[in-house]
Amino acid sequence: DAKTTQPPSMxxxxxxxxxxxxxxSTISGNEYVYWYRQIHSQGPQYIIHGLKNNETNEMxxxxxxxxxxxxxxxxxxxxxxxxxxxxxxxxxxDYKLSFGAGTTVTVRA
Amino acid sequence: ETxxxxxxxxxxxxxxxxxxxxxSSQSGHNTVSWYQQALGQxxxxxxxxxREEENGRGNFPPRFSGLQFPNYSxxxxxxxxxxxxxxxxxxxxxxxxxxTQYFGPGTRLLxx
Numbered sequence: 001d002a003k004t005t006q007p008p009s010m011x012x013x014x015x016x017x018x019x020x021x022x023x024x025s026t027i028s029g030n031e032y033v034y035w036y037r038q039i040h041s042q043g044p045q046y047i048i049h050g051l052k053n054n055e056t057n058e059m060x061x062x063x064x065x066x067x068x069x070x071x072x073x074x075x076x077x078x079x080x081x082x083x084x085x086x087x088x089x090x091x092x093x094d095y096k097l098s099f100g101a102g103t104t105v106t107v108r109a
Numbered sequence: 110e111t112x113x114x115x116x117x118x119x120x121x122x123x124x125x126x127x128x129x130x131x132x133s134s135q136s137g138h139n140t141v142s143w144y145q146q147a148l149g150q151x152x153x154x155x156x157x158x159x160r161e162e163e164n165g166r167g168n169f170p171p172r173f174s175g176l177q178f179p180n181y182s183x184x185x186x187x188x189x190x191x192x193x194x195x196x197x198x199x200x201x202x203x204x205x206x207x208x209t210q211y212f213g214p215g216t217r218l219l220x221x
Contacts, residue, residue: 034209043113043199043212044152087151095165095206096142099151 004088009104018075020103022088025069031092033064035073037084038102044087047073078107113202113213121219122190130185130216132200140164140206141183143175146197146215158183159206187218195220 005023012018024033032051036044048055048062050071055062061074075082087102114133122128134141140159144152154167158177172188181202187194197217201210 036212041197041215041217043201043214046209046211049209095140095157095159096154096167097144097152097201097210098154099144101151 004090004100006086006088006100006103008101009106011106011108012075012078014080014107014109015077018078018082018105018107020073020075020086020088020105021070022073023070024088024090027068027090028092031090033062033068033071034089034091034097035060035062036087036089036097036099037082038087039081039084044099045084047086049091078105080107080109083107113200113211115198115200115213115216117216118214119217119219121221123221124190124192126190126220127186127188128190128218130187130198130200130218132183132185132202132213134181134183134202135211138202138204138211139181140203140208141177141181142201142203142210143183143185144199144201145169145194146199147193148196152197152199155185157206164206190220192220194218 034049035047038044050062064071085102142157143155146152156166157164161177177183197215199215201212203210
């Protein structure tokens with residue numbers, strides 16, 4: 001699997017958009033970008049995934065650059081409940097998810 | 110739609126013992142993957158079961174084994190427990206081995 005690079009931590013203000021960057025410069029053409037988050041001591045929660053086009057769902061938006069070497073997860077209106085570790089994962093069409101260290105996001109009131 | 114469930118939620122064992130952890134898949138899913146998450150680290154893939162057969166395995170010794178049943182529920186068995194096996198054990202189900210995986214709440218195992 002291609003590796004990803006994420007900042008170890010970031011803060012954002014409640015009610016503002018949170019933009020979480022991820023670099024995946026060695027991504028292959030058939031690899032998807034997945035985002036999960038893990039709130040303390042719970043199982044990871046699926047957020048969104050995409051291949052090349054930007055994606056949006058009720059939780060977040062995923063913006064993938066044209067060269068696919070990086071992406072940004074956008075939480076449009078962060079709340080205190082969005083405080084979590086966010087994992088960006090590049091996954092080929094295979095069976096496993098390879099988690100890195102993720103970004104610890106702290107939303108402050 | 111029923112989500113992924115795991116039991117027990119917490120467990121304490123002593124070194125050398127054996128443990129069985131259980132997972133019920135989300136409705137309609139036939140694939141279960143197991144992960145180990147040590148404190149402060151990301152989850153690490155142990156193995157995956159698809160239609161009752163092991164479909165892939167991570168870098169874990171043979172004392173980590175699993176089963177999947179006809180109803181697609183699954184067990185993770187760990188023999189000869191070691192202190193380093195203390196971790197959160199997560200299972201995730203998916204429609205097929207290639208589809209999005211949805212995680213359960215995990216079982217926290219402490220080995221003394």
